[in-house]
Structure formats: C-alpha cells, structure tokens
Amino acid sequence: MKALIVLLFLIAIAVLMVRTPKKRLMQQKHYKEAFESVFSNISARPRYEQDYSYSYPRFTIVFASKEELEESVAGGLTEKFSQKIAELCKDWNKKYPFDPERAIDFTYEGELEKLVSKAQSGRDR
Numbered sequence: 001m002k003a004l005i006v007l008l009f010l011i012a013i014a015v016l017m018v019r020t021p022k023k024r025l026m027q028q029k030h031y032k033e034a035f036e037s038v039f040s041n042i043s044a045r046p047r048y049e050q051d052y053s054y055s056y057p058r059f060t061i062v063f064a065s066k067e068e069l070e071e072s073v074a075g076g077l078t079e080k081f082s083q084k085i086a087e088l089c090k091d092w093n094k095k096y097p098f099d100p101e102r103a104i105d106f107t108y109e110g111e112l113e114k115l116v117s118k119a120q121s122g123r124d125r
C-alpha cells in the first residue's frame with residue numbers, strides 16, 4: 001500500500017512538472033501578443049523583455065529615447081499595455097493580486113546610465 005501511495009505521489013509530481021512549463025510558455029506567448037498588439041503600429045517599436053520575480057511575471061519595455069517613451073505615454077499606449085497585462089494576470093494569486101504598476105517598467109535607452117552617473121557624482125562631492 002505504501003508503495004502505491006509513493007508511486008501515485010511521484011506520478012502527480014511528474015504531471016505537474018510537465019504542465020507548469022507548458023502553461024508558462026503559453027502565458028509568455030499571450031504576454032508577447034499583448035505587446036505586439038499595442039506597439040506594432042509605431043515607427044520605432046520598443047524592446048520587450050519579460051522574466052519572473054517571486055513567480056510573478058515582470059516586464060521591461062525599453063524605448064529608444066525619452067521622447068518616444070513620452071509619446072507612448074501621451075498616446076495611451078503604455079496604459080493600454082498595462083491594462084492588457086493586468087487582464088491576463090487577473091487570476092494570478094487571489095491573496096496577493098498581480099499589480100501592473102510594480103510589474104511593468106517603461107524606460108528608455110540610457111536612463112539607467114544617467115541614474116548611475118548622477119549617483120556617482122553625488123558621492124564625489
């Protein structure tokens with residue numbers, strides 16, 4: 001009887017291990033489709049990066065310049081993308097709901113370097 005229980009337990013673990021990567025791949029496909037549907041019509045499409053933090057999806061959308069980022073914000077594209085991702089992740093975790101404000105960073109090339117440079121110049125004083 002113990003052997004049967006152990007066998008069933010191992011089978012359940014194997015099934016979960018197979019289903020989880022497939023589910024994650026499907027989710028990633030939907031996230032990328034959301035990005036494409038929002039940003040495909042602009043001339044200089046931003047770079048899309050997606051990973052996970054504490055099992056929650058995390059997104060970084062990198063524009064070529066500050067001006068392009070500002071245009072996308074003014075045109076409502078960043079808000080539209082945030083809404084699409086929020087809809088896709090609405091059932092992520094009932095106790096700790098998905099928060100697109102924390103999960104999505106809209107930035108532009110060179111912004112990080114500017115922040116590092118500013119921090120370093122403050123220490124040199």
